[in-house]
Amino acid sequence: MLRFVVRRLILLLPILIGLSLLVFLWIRALPGGPAQALLGERATPQAIAQIEHEYGLDKPVYVQYLRYMQTLGRFDFGQSVTTRRDVTTELKQKFPATVELAFGAMLFSIVFGIPLGFFAAKRYGGAFDNISLVASLLGVSIPVFFLGIILKYVFAIRLGLLPTVGRIDVLIDLEHPTNFYLLDALIAGDIHAFFDVLKHLILPAVALGSIPLAIIARITRAAVLDVQNEDYVRTARAKGMSPGIVDRRHVLRNALLPIVTVIGLQVGFLLAGAVLTETVFAWPGIGTWLVDAIESRNYPVLQGGILFVALVFVLVNLIVDVSYAFLNPRIRLS
Amino acid sequence: MRIKLHRLLMLLVVGMLAVAAAGCGGDDNNAASTTGATTGGSGATGGTLVFAGAADPVVLDGSLVSDGESLRVIDQIYETLVGLKPGTTELEPALAKSWKASPDGLEWTFQLQTGVTFHDGEPFNAAAVCYNFDRWYNFTGSFQNPSASYYWQTVFGGFKKTDPKSGAPATSLYKSCTANGDEEVVLSLTKASSSFLGALSLSAFSIASPKALKDFGADEGEVDADGIFHPTGKYGTEHPTGTGPFKFDSWTVGDRLVLARNDDYWGEKAKVDKVIFRPIADNAARLQALQNGEIDGYDLVEPQDIPTIEGDQSLQLLNRPAFNVAYVGINQAIPPMDKIEVRQALAYGLNRKEVVDSFYSGRGQVAKEFMPPEVVGYADDVTEYPYDPAKSKELLQKAGLTLPVPITFWYPTDVSRPYMPDPQRNFEAFAASLNEAGFKVTPKSAPWRPDYLGTVDEGKAQVYLLGWTGDFGDPDNFVGTFFQSPQKSWGTIAKPNKEVTDLLDKAESETDIDARTGLYQEANRKIMDWLPGVPYAHSQPALAFKAGITGYQPSPVSLESFATVTKSG
DSSP: OOOHHHHHHHHHHHHHHHHHHHHHHHHSSSSSSSHHHHGGGGGGHHHHHHHHTTTTTSSHHHHHHHHHHHHHHTTTOBBTTTOOHHHHHHHHHHHHHHHHHHHHHHHHHHHHHHHHHHHHHTTTSSHHHHHHHHHHHHHHSSSSSHHHHHHHIIIIIIIIOOOOSSSTTTTOOOSSSSSSSSHHHHHHHHHHHHHHHHHHHHHHHHHHHHHHHHHHHHHHHHHHHHHTSSHHHHHHHHHTHHHHIIIIIIHHHHHHHHHHHHHHHHHHHHHHHHHHHHHHHTSSSHHHHHHHHHHHHTTHHHHHHHHHHHHHHHHHHHHHHHHHHHHOOTTTOO | OHHHHHHHHHHHHHHHHHHHHOOOOOOOHHHHHHHHHHHOOOOOOOOEEEEEEESSSSOGGGOOOOOOOHHHHHHHOOOSSSEEEETTTTTTEEEEEEEETTTTEEEEEEOOOOOOOOOOOOOHHHHHHHHHHHHTTTHHHHHHHGSSHHHHHHBOOOOOTTOOGGGGOOOOOOOEEEEEETTTEEESSOOOHHHHHTTTGGGGOOOOHHHHHHTTTTEEEEEEESSSSSEOOSHHOOOOOOOOEEEEEEEETTTEEEEEETOOOSSSSSSSSEEEEEOOOHHHHHHHHHTTTOOEEEEEOOGGGHHHHHTTTTEEEEEEEOOOEEEEEOTSSHHHTTTTTHHHHHHOOOOHHHHHHHHHHTTTTEEEESTTTTTTOOTSSOOOOOOOHHHOOOOOOOTOOOOSSEEEEEEESSBBBTTTHHHHHHHHHHHHHHHHHTEEEEEEEIIHHHHHIHHHHHHHHSSSEEEOOOSSSSSGGGGGHHHSOOOGGGGGTSOOHHHHHHHHEEEEEEEOOHHHHHHHHHHHHHHHHHHHEEEEEEEEEEEEEETEEEOOOOOOTTOSSSSEEEEEO
C-alpha cells in the first residue's frame, strides 16, 4: 500500500511538469495579452510595451517558461497582473472558499443521493423509482446558474429564509485564521457566526450539488440493482438473514465501489465546476478568480491557479484509489 | 463496522436536516439583528450602509488606480485641493479655500483650509500637499506603468526621471511645488494649461498623510532577478490615510471593505456610522441582493433590470447625468473610408434615433458630437446627419462607387458599457439601416477584452462600435483624448487632420475660459464636418437603492459622497 502511494506521488512530478507546460503554452495561445486587457480603451502601443516589459512578456517564450519554473521551485506563483497581490496570498483566500462550497455540495449530494438511489433500486419500477429518475434527470439538465437564480428567488426573496450572496453577513465581524469560515467561526467560538455561514452555504451548495446528486443517485441505483441479484445476496437471503442486514452488509457495501469512484470524480468536477455557482452567489472562490483571470489574461494567476487545482484533482483521485482497498479488501494496490 | 456505515448514513441525513432547520430557524433571529444593526440609528443619522460594486478595489491609493471600484472608496477616505459641486462638473473649494493663476498661467497659488487633520492625527498643511505632488512626480519603476499612474500621465505627462521604456511622455507639465508657510501652496507648471485646474478634482490627486505614506511603505517595492520592480508596501491595502469624512476600518478581499465615520472631520460629518462596500460581480446577483435586503444600494444597474426596480415600491432608481459618448468609429486608412462622401453617406445611413429609442431603456439621447452637452465647449450648431438612406446612396454614387458598397463592421461581444448597453443589438440595427442605404455590411465580432479592443486599437477595424466615459469635466478629456494625437483606430496616423489637432492644441493651452470654450466649439464644428466617426448616443447610467435611502447625489464623473447619505425605515 505504502509503495503504491509513494509511487503515485513520484509520478505526480512528471504529470505536473507536463501540465505546467500545457497551461503555460495554452494561455499564451489565447489572442491578446494582459497589457491590452488591463488597459482597455486606454491602451497605447507604448503602454502595452511597458507592461509587457514589466511582466517579462517581451522575452522569448522558453525564457519565460524557464523563469516560471524557477519561481515555481520556490513555491512562488508571482504577482497578479490586475490586483498586484501575490498569487499565493490570493490562492490562500480563494481556495478555502471553494473547498467549503464543494464540501457542502458533496455532503448534500451524498446524503441525499445515496439513499435516493438505494430506495429507487429497492422499489425498482415503482412510483418512487420513476419519480427519482425524473428528478435526477432534471438535476443533471437544469443549468446551475438558472437553478441558483430560482433557488434565490424562492428561498430568499419570496420566503425570506436565506441570504443570496457572499459567505457571511457583512455585519458580522469574524477573524479568518484559516479562511474556512465554518472553521473560523468554531475557532472564535461564535455560534451565531457559525450558523450565519451555514445559512450562506445552503443555497450555493444545493445548486452546485444538484448535478453530483443526480449522478450519485443514478449510479447508486444501478449498482444496487446489479449487486442485489448476485448469488451471494441470494444465498444470504436463503440463509434467513434479515433483509435489512442483507442490504447493509452485502448489497450497499459492495455497491459502494462504483459510487466512491463517481464521488471522487465529482470532487474534481465540483472544484473546477464551481465557477457558475460562485458567480451567481458572489462566492469569492477559485472559480470566479480563474474566469476573471482568463478574461484579463492574468498569466500569473492562471499559471498558479490551474496548476494548483490540477494538483488537488490528482491528489483526490489518489485518495479515491486508496479508499478502494479499504472498501474492498480483495483489491490489492500495486 | 457494518452497523457503523448504516448509522453514519442515517446520522448524516439527520444532521443535514437539522443543520438546514437550524439555519432556517436561526434566520429570523438573525434577520432581526441584521435589520437592527443596519437601521441602528433609526432616523436621520447612524446605521451602516451596505453598497455593492462589481469588484474589489485594486488599491486605495488614488495616484495608482483608474478603475471605478477603487475610486469610489478613495473618494470617501481622501479629499483633493479642488472639488466639484455635488452632481455637477463645476469646480468648488475643497482642501484649497481659493486659488489664482499668475498672468502667464505658469504659477497657481492655493490658499489651504485650516484646522484639517489626517486620519492619523497628522496636520494637513502646505508641506503635506507638496509632499504628495513631489511623490507623484518622483515615481519610478512600475509606478510609471501607465496602468498605475494613468491620470498623472494624462494630466501632467512625464516624471522627474521618466524611464524611456515606460511610454510616459518625456516632458512633464509639473515643475515644482512650494510651501509658503502652512496655508499657501504654489504649484509651478512648465507651460500654461487650463485643463490642469479641473483635473485637480480627480481622485488621482487626493492628498494623503505623508507620515502614513512613509510609515507603511507606499513607494516600497522589490526588484526581481530581471530588474523588474514590484510594489510591496502595505499603505494602499491596509493603511490608506486621508482627510475625508470616512476612515479606513478593514478590508477582507472578496467579502467586504469597511469604512467608519471620521468623527474629527473638519467639514460636515457623515450621517451614517459605517459604509461597507461588497463586491458582487454578477448583475442579477446584485439586484437579488438588493431585493433581499442584503445590500442598501448598488451601482451599474443593467438596463433590463430597470423596469423591475421601478416597479418595486421598496426600491428606488437614481440617474447619473450622461457623461459619455458612444460612437461608430471609422478608420480612414482603410478605403473607401478615406473619401469624405463615403463617411457622410455612412453618417446619413445610420439610424441613430431608432437605436437610441430601442436599446437605451429611455435613458439615452442621440449624440450630435463627440462630447456630452454638460461639458463646456459643446457646440449646438454642428453639422447634423439625420437618417436619410436616399441621400446616403446619392453620396456613394457621387464618390464614384458601385452600389452596394461593401464594408466590414466590427462590434464587441460579452460586454455592456454604460454608453453601449447592448452592442450586438446596436450593431444589428445599424447594419440593417446601412444595408438600406447603399452599403453591404459584413459583420465581424470579438470578445471585448483584449481581442476587440486590440483589433480596433491596431487599426484593423474599418467601421466599429466604441465609446468613452469622461474622467473629468473638461472638453480636453473628450475631443482631446480622441483627436489631439494621431491614432491607428481612426486611421489618423496615415491621414492626419492638422487643422483639428492645431486647434485642439491651442484650446488646451488657452487659460481664458471664454476663449477656450470658443476654441473647443470651433473644434467640434470642424470635427463633425471632417467626420472621423459618427457619435450616436449619450446615456444616463443608473444606480439602485432601497426606498429609505436619501441624500445620495449621483455625479456625472461618479465623484459621489456617502457622507450625505441617510437611511431610515
